[in-house]
Amino acid sequence: MNYPGFPQSLRKLVNELSKLPSIGERSALRLAYHLIVKDKDLALRMTESIAEALAAVALCKECFSLAETNNRNEARCEICLDTSRNPTMVCVVEKPVDVLSIERSGQYRGLYHVLHGLWSPVRGITPEMLKFNELLTRIKNSNPRISEVILATGTTVEGDATALYLGQALAELQVQTTRLAQGLPKGGDLEYVDDVTLSYALSGRQELGKS
Secondary structure (H helix, E strand, O other), rough: OOOOOOHHHHHHHHHHHHOOOOOHHHEEEEEEHHEEEEEHHHHHHHHHHHHHHHHHHHHHOOOOEEEEEHHHHHHHHHHOOOOOOOOEEEEEEEOHHHHHHHHHHHHOOOOEOOOOOEHHHHHHHHHHOOOHHHHHHHHHHOOOOOEEEEEEEOOOHHHHHHHHHHHHHHOOOEEEEEOOOOOOOOOOOHOOOOOOOHHHHHHHEEEOOOO
16 A cells, blocks of 8 residues: 555554554554554553563463563463462463463363464474474473373364374373364354353363264
């Protein structure tokens, strides 16, 4: 989209905003106008918040969700630090926001492992690009021993393929592997599933490969 008469710096801001998920160029233009013209104080607060988050937020060294820390190499999230959680259960999800979705269901009290993506040969995403090997290493070195891994990837083609791939790898480690019950809508992303449906899917999970 061309922006005749717009300052170059504003065009650059619109271009950067349009790279955000679910933000098109028209939405980016409205956001840029609001921040620069309508609410400069908000723009300044956002600038400070982004800089603060960039400096303080890192990946948890155990589950690869998000943690706030002064030492990125030793970062641990609140859930991994919670001694009341069941350390023998690990729920595998695609992205950190999926952790929030499952926590809202109130059905699960174990730990997590965030893959940061899904296996997709078509898009050139290989297991080595995700946190697959870290999961296998974590299970091998776990103490107490991890006894169940819940594969909570979405019911998209990539989510199902990722669960199948991991299920085969986990079978070699002799760990019980379960999949969320298929009350989830086919082709659905975990992030958008309502709390009640997700709660039923967790409580009714099935061992992978069994019906």
